[in-house]
Amino acid sequence: MTLDNAATSALLHDLEPVVEANLNRHLATAKEWFPHEYVPWSRGRDFDGVLGGQSWEPGQSALSEVARTSLIVNLLTEDNLPSYHHEIAAMFGRDGAWGTWIHRWTAEEGRHGTAIRDYLLTTRAVDPVALERARMTHMSTGFTSAYDGSVLHSIAYVSFQELATRVAHRNTGRSSGDPLCEQLLARIALDENLHMIFYRALLGAAFELAPDPTMRAVYDVVRTFQMPGHGIENFGRKSVQIAMAGIYDLRIHHDEVVGPVLRNLNVFDRGGLSGDGERAREELAAFLADLDRSASRFTQRREAARSRVGHPTKAVGAH
């Protein structure tokens, strides 16, 4: 069930006061910060090439392989901002409070890529040539909303996506072992949290205005959710590495991303649903139970793999 054009225009119009109120709350809450303050510039030096400096080698940084992978995924995800801006500006419009929010959100997101790239290059954490090539490839692919221009699906998607991004940044920072990296990613995660709060408030208002289609949209989005960076080259392999390290896995997705948003919106106890909305809620409950089981299976498999690594004799015996 998606809204037709007239219903979509009416919904955008009805949501505008909510956008305005939450934009004002956001502006009063968000603290100004400066990416340059988080980057250890004194550790930087010229690279080879035009300036004839030192070429990059993996040993120049103590970061683990998986921390590097996760930082690259997070950065490439942020890099695709022009496509995200295009998608949401085309859907929500750039007039009035919607437009003010979209431009403000874009400006805040723009800091994230700048700050992470400056950190990675200054500390020589990743191969700068491979990083630039990956950025070109990724941005050349762009990003298209999976929900065919549906405003409700998009509001639902960004509510989960901003929280997922928050958790991914925070856990990447923690896993890095570098307090400066952790400090930077914690600061970015704070921004993502405020973005989630903004979009979640809109989703709550949508539940009031159009309960059944909103419930259907939430179910569709939870069922098909993919991280915004899913178009990154070798994303599947990278996300397995990230999940194996416990930075972002199904358990985290279920417990720390999907669950909290649904609970905050009182999705399983709210009234006002009928017909298709009720059906979508039942399907959502069944899907979540499934997701929970898959998350437990993954965690068990990971623990088994870890204990094999921790006990080499067993690992040999397993062959």
Ligand SMILES: [Fe+2]
């Ligand atoms: Fe971001």
Ligand SMILES: [Fe+2]
């Ligand atoms: Fe964000």
